[in-house]
Amino acid sequence: MSGGGCTIVWFRRDLRVEDNPALTAAVRSGAVIAVFIWAPEEEGHYNPGRVSRWWLKQSLIHLNIALKSLGTSLVTKRSSDSVSALLEVIQSTGATQLFFNHLYDPISMVRDHRAKEVLTAHGVAVRSFNADLLYEPWEVNDEEGRPFTTFSGFWDRCLSMPYDPESPLLPPKRIVSGDVSRCASDTIIFEDELEKGSNALLARAWTPGWSNADKALTTFLNGPLIEYSKNRRKVDTATTSFLSPHLHFGEVSVRKVFNLARIKQVLWTNEGNKAGEESVNLFLKSIGLREYSRYMSFNHPHSHERPLLGHLRYFPWVVDEGYFKAWRQGRTGYPLVDAGMRELWATGWLHDRIRVVVSSFFVKVLQLPWRWGMKYFWDTLLDADLESDALGWQYITGTIPDGREFDRVDNLQFEGYKFDPNGEYVRRWLPELIRLPTEWIHHPWNAPESVLQAAGIELGSNYPLPIVEIDAAKARLQEALSQMWQHEAASRAAIENGMEEGLGDSSESTAPIAFPPDTDMDMDHEPIRNNNYPTATINRRYEDQMVPSMTSSFLRVEDEETSTDVRNAADGRGEVPANVNVNEEVRREPIGNALAEFNRRNSEDSTAESSSNGRRERDGGVVPVWSPSGSNYSGDENGMGASSSYLQRSIHSLTSY
DNA sequence: TAGTAATTTAT
């Protein structure tokens, strides 16, 4: 394929022109065609929810404005298969190269790998870049070269890497547009009429788009950041950065955020402002959690649907749609929880502390399966992000090594007065409690009848009594845990007797419990399934997305082993192709040679020309890859032996942080 | 000042 010789930049969650390595590299190599493909069917259950689509629509408009001012415009395609859509664009434009920036969710890793293979086979030079992270997941390892299994280990390492994260790239000054005269854009429908109505309120609080992301960043850096350490848990005031949806869509580069925050930190350190200095540490830590979520997804691609630790495998989750509905509607009888859930519904956003409150309530008091909660978050949060949300829910559920202890139930009354001391937050979101004095605002069930009457509250009528008493929840939790242990012991005995682990009742735990039947979000109408549904059907779905070689035996073995040991990596890490350090930095290349250079490299696939200068590479032909068949799981025969040594290493490493 | 008690906070 020759002709245009131009480069396609495939935009996904990197909707910006500044510090966009794929775009910069493309601009340097000649004419550019900017493409966005809308293929939500590819994402299975986790196709973007209503509010995410609302955001995305506007973000693309902003991106297009920026591209137009630089000399090109965005080609949009509607498809059920991104790779085919890319091929179409290539055929209609004569493009010879495809550049894009990495994503780390499992579906993207598989899809992007396939894109690279298919297009390469079509003679297209494919290159991909890091635009989303300070460091690529495979760069951050412990002394033994193994991935970290705790956040603090990971983040300490990130902060003490021998090289700094790349400095942000400037936006291109000008883009030479490729010929798109024969490549028509599709109109993409992001929201239906009904959704438009529901979304109307969002615009009051949020303005998507890269320029607004920059504004939000500046506002935060010059305002709330310096007090962040003091204020970050004030749930009711604008003390956080509000960058999360912007970051999710890549409207602002995390490296820019990191660099600018660091500059502030140096400034405040020199002024002896301890609180300011510490504020930046805390803020960067939250950026670090986002990094870690990608790291975890890369190393454990199943983590959005499967616990990393299997100790809760036999936990009898309460599958109760009534509870689920009460939680969603903010009618649990716990004001802090209910206020949060109403805010989430109304605004698509929640303070981090409140996310912790409502999700631990969900998992520990209601004992609903965490993936239901995660799916609801996915549908309602403007910053819905598969990797971050999976990390968050696994943290809350205690299924990662440094997660919360599962059997510790928070005291909501106490938390209420801590995060919302004057009850303003509760009163804002629960108008029915507006006249309740602060003394009772977080525990109306204790309020004297006269107080309730004066406040116009009738418990059980216009505001619910607690849906579950905390003491009852604690008792039920203990009961459930002992059931779980019995079940586990029985299952272990069965295995020792040489029996196959019964798929019937064990599968519910490792594999996801069925998705909630209806989340009131007008979009997910999965039929109700019984508890045995998951392994077969959900993984079948993924088989469709990923590789056909994912077999049931693969899954079953994982059931046994992943459980006790995150480091087992039985679910197959993402892989780093052999040529990880091969390529030289695109930015330094003379523009004229770039095309030939790319083609040359691409044909040399695995030959590792050593990077003798030892300089790390930011850009390269590396695509984070995950194909379950290529996992480092080594087979049934030696599974046990291998895993016990894994376990020992794991224990060692877990105790060292 | 040291020693202890109360408190805060966890990725």
Added chain:
DNA sequence: TAAATTACT
């Protein structure tokens, strides 16, 4: 719950 920080004597 345990570690770490702060408050008090």
